[in-house]
Amino acid sequence: MISEQSVYQDLVVLFSKTIEDLVPEQVQLDSDLEGDLGVDSLARLEIVAAIEERWNIKIPEEVADALHTVRQTARYIDQATNTST
Template identity: 40%
Template sequence: MSFEKVKEIIVDTISCDEEKITFEAKLQDDLGIDSLDAMELSMALEENYSITIDEDALKGFVTVGNIVEYIDKAVA
């Protein structure tokens, strides 16, 4: 599972409190990620994992867990 790496990327990209980032944390409600943050995070994830995240998948990211599950499938 890539949770720890995703957590690290979120902290580096949007500078939120690391302790708030849990598998169940909601990106918008709990972490305060807005659309610009989401784009920056998407680009950082794509670069880090050498993948492409399509817009539909990006819209489906509600929790940190959604990102981790997507990454795990994409790099499997």
């Protein structure tokens, strides 16, 4: 079982590799992906693909569109990876 904090730490690394000019310290749990971190539609696609690869999950497009904060994204990953039995 992975924790939200562990997912958050991995997301910080993933975002810093995906979002140009992002300083990892800018990424907070309540950061808005678009407003605070500058995630545009192309970056969102790259982030979703990287998340799917990293955690071996599939994120439906309607779910990806509804993830607006780092916390929401971490919670989705946590739920998606902990429901496989």
